[in-house]
Amino acid sequence: MTRPLHPRETEAFRAVIQTGTTTAAAQLLHTTQPSVSRLLSQMQAAAGLKLFDMHKGRLRPTSEAMDLYATVQQHFLGRERIERKLAVLRQSGAGALRIGCTPALGLSVIPAAVHSFAQHYPGTHLSLQTLGTTALREGLLHGHFDLVVSTMAIATPELDATVLHRSHAVCVMHPQHPLAARGKLHVRDLQDQLLLTLNADDNIFLQLQHTMQAHGIQAGSTIETTYSSTICCLAAQGLGLGVVNPYVASLFARDLHILPLLPHCAVEVVLALAPQYAPSERADCFIESLRTQFKRH
Numbered sequence: 001m002t003r004p005l006h007p008r009e010t011e012a013f014r015a016v017i018q019t020g021t022t023t024a025a026a027q028l029l030h031t032t033q034p035s036v037s038r039l040l041s042q043m044q045a046a047a048g049l050k051l052f053d054m055h056k057g058r059l060r061p062t063s064e065a066m067d068l069y070a071t072v073q074q075h076f077l078g079r080e081r082i083e084r085k086l087a088v089l090r091q092s093g094a095g096a097l098r099i100g101c102t103p104a105l106g107l108s109v110i111p112a113a114v115h116s117f118a119q120h121y122p123g124t125h126l127s128l129q130t131l132g133t134t135a136l137r138e139g140l141l142h143g144h145f146d147l148v149v150s151t152m153a154i155a156t157p158e159l160d161a162t163v164l165h166r167s168h169a170v171c172v173m174h175p176q177h178p179l180a181a182r183g184k185l186h187v188r189d190l191q192d193q194l195l196l197t198l199n200a201d202d203n204i205f206l207q208l209q210h211t212m213q214a215h216g217i218q219a220g221s222t223i224e225t226t227y228s229s230t231i232c233c234l235a236a237q238g239l240g241l242g243v244v245n246p247y248v249a250s251l252f253a254r255d256l257h258i259l260p261l262l263p264h265c266a267v268e269v270v271l272a273l274a275p276q277y278a279p280s281e282r283a284d285c286f287i288e289s290l291r292t293q294f295k296r297h
Contacts, residue, residue: 003046010072012039013051017061017069096125097282100139100148104228105269106130108247109293110149116289121282140274146283147273149290151245152203154272161270165294169204169265170246172231172256174238180257187211187263194240195219196231207265208243232256247297269294 015025015036022036029036044051051065061069097117101110106128114126131139133152139145141158148154155161171185179189190212198205212219223240225231229251231242236255245267249258271287273279279287 005043005046009039009043009046010075012036013043013065014069014072014076016040016052016059017065021058095121095123095280095282096127097121097280097286098127098129098144098146099286100129100131100136100145102133102136102150102152103130104151104245104248105149107229108251109269109290109297113286113289113293116292117282117286120285124282137272140272143274143276145274146280147271147287150270150272151247151267152270153268154270159272159275161272163268164271164290165269165297167246167267167297169208169243169261169267170249171259171261172235172242172244172249172252173240173259174235175255175257176238177241177257179241180259182259184260184262187215187217187261190219190241191217192220195222196234196240196242197222197224198228198231198244199224199226204243204245204265204267211263211265250297 011029012025012035015028016022019025019028022040023033026033026036040052047068049064049068050062051068052059052061054060099110110128114128117126118124129139129145133150133154136145136148136150137154137156137159140148141156149164153161173180179185179193182189187208197208200206223234225234228242228244228248231244232249232252232255234240235242236252243261243265246258247269249256271290273283
């Protein structure tokens with residue numbers, strides 16, 4: 001009557017095929033020759049097949065044994081690949097980390113965090129995609145990202161988000177702009193100015209618009225664009241005043257004059273993780289690198 005094979009039996013079977021004798025197999029398995037012979041006998045009985053015969057004092061595998069060996073070998077090679085992969089992961093954490101972020105963060109804080117992360121996990125394949133918030137949210141929900149970082153609200157009933165950093169929007173202008181001599185600006189100073197703005201669905205734009213309406217302020221004219229970095233480039237050309245997050249403004253500090261704006265327009269950087277699975281050690285390390293970078297702002 002047959003039964004399932006025991007792992008130790010298949011180990012002995014494989015070792016005998018590879019070495020040719022039970023004595024050599026015993027040395028390979030760090031056991032005794034009688035133990036290997038007993039395991040072979042048990043395996044042959046359990047399998048219900050003739051696996052070996054004795055010829056001139058040596059074991060000879062049957063054709064059935066060699067057919068079985070091919071499958072057994074694949075099993076052990078698979079186990080060895082698993083062990084090698086675990087060793088690599090323990091040693092270097094090699095793997096992949098998929099990050100999505102809004103363009104302003106991809107230009108400012110994220111590169112320094114990536115540099116710090118790479119020192120800890122040099123073998124990691126890192127994918128960094130800069131997209132709009134809607135695309136980031138959908139990508140995270142569909143498993144395309146391990147984590148996303150955004151300057152826009154990203155939480156949904158299916159997706160939790162954590163605030164990584166809070167700051168305030170700043171006003172950027174050419175160093176020779178008439179208002180550059182001020183220590184700070186109030187929204188009233190924007191009256192009749194050429195205003196460089198983000199699109200109408202941006203958090204900073206919505207707050208600024210609400211504050212201007214509350215104070216009865218009208219811009220002289222506006223230039224609307226998608227990216228904070230474009231606003232900074234336009235301001236550096238002397239085209240007007242822009243209100244942007246402080247992270248991207250810091251990149252253009254040599255070409256711009258940067259002033260705080262009152263009343264404050266809040267800026268929050270939020271982190272969201274893929275809901276399908278727990279964050280990896282690599283994700284945790286990258287998040288910690290991000291926190292360190294934000295402490296410097």
